[in-house]
Amino acid sequence: MSFRGLLDRLAKRPRTVRQKTMFGTARIYERDWGDRTIRVLDLNGTMQSATYLDDGWCDLPFLYMRLYNNLFEARPRTRNLLMLGGGGFAYPKHVVAHRQNARIDVVEIDPAITRIAYEHFFLDRLMQEWHTEATGRLKIYETDALTYLKACTSKGKRYEAILNDCFALDVADSSLFEADALRIVDACLVPGGLYMVNIISALQGELAEPFFQLVEGLVRVFSHVYALPCYREPNDQRDNIIVIASQHRVQISSAFAIYEAVD
Secondary structure: OOHHHHHHHHHHOOOOEEEEEOOEEEEEEEEEEOOEEEEEEEEOOEEEEEEEOOOOOOOOOOHHHHHHHHHHHHOOOOOEEEEEOOOOOHHHHHHHHHOOOOEEEEEOOOHHHHHHHHHHOOHHHHHHHOOHHHHOOEEEEOOOHHHHHHHHHHHOOOEEEEEEOOEEOOEEOHHHOOHHHHHHHHHOEEEEEEEEEEEEEOOOOOOOHHHHHHHHHHOOOOOEEEEEEOOOOOOOOOEEEEEEEEOOOOOOOOOEEEEEOOO
């Protein structure tokens, strides 16, 4: 290959963008994902979010994100959602684009991450095409999750579903695992509302500590707790798990009960 040919080939490669954030250096790059291409938000070597680059830019590339949609099986008429942890805003985009009657508030502590979502993950396009500022279907709050939840309790603001996707790299934010914090979460839910937490953990064995820690806190506050793993086998290996808690029995066909209080 000639030198000119090498330069042309390198010029066609998607460039990697690096930006400083509150939690380290974010890398934004593109890669093949099946037969499609995604743009990835990578923070210190851990994939945090992604978006498709084709007409399906509001589709969900990761399985764990699609598991959040099980909330609509349990509560088909859900309209008022809260997401803790914005990242690349993949799930909020999906809700606005595909759930016409739903609105979602998003809490993201790091303004740099939100700016990255605007510039590289189509958040600006979503807001323009769906007129979210005028309709109020997407609102963004730049604060930490617990501070926002405490403010909601003081105002009597409640949600039908609260989705927790707060991470420091690949470790879920455990500040909301304690019973006192979970009581605040419960106070921000309507009767029968769902709290859904994404963690990376095994279901059993030496790598299951995050799962056990979360469940231990949840059963002190909620009367029903369920697990919705990305993959059931092998259950001693780390993977995404959506843990669901409610004060009412939840009907989700692919979830299994961890704890159910006697009604």
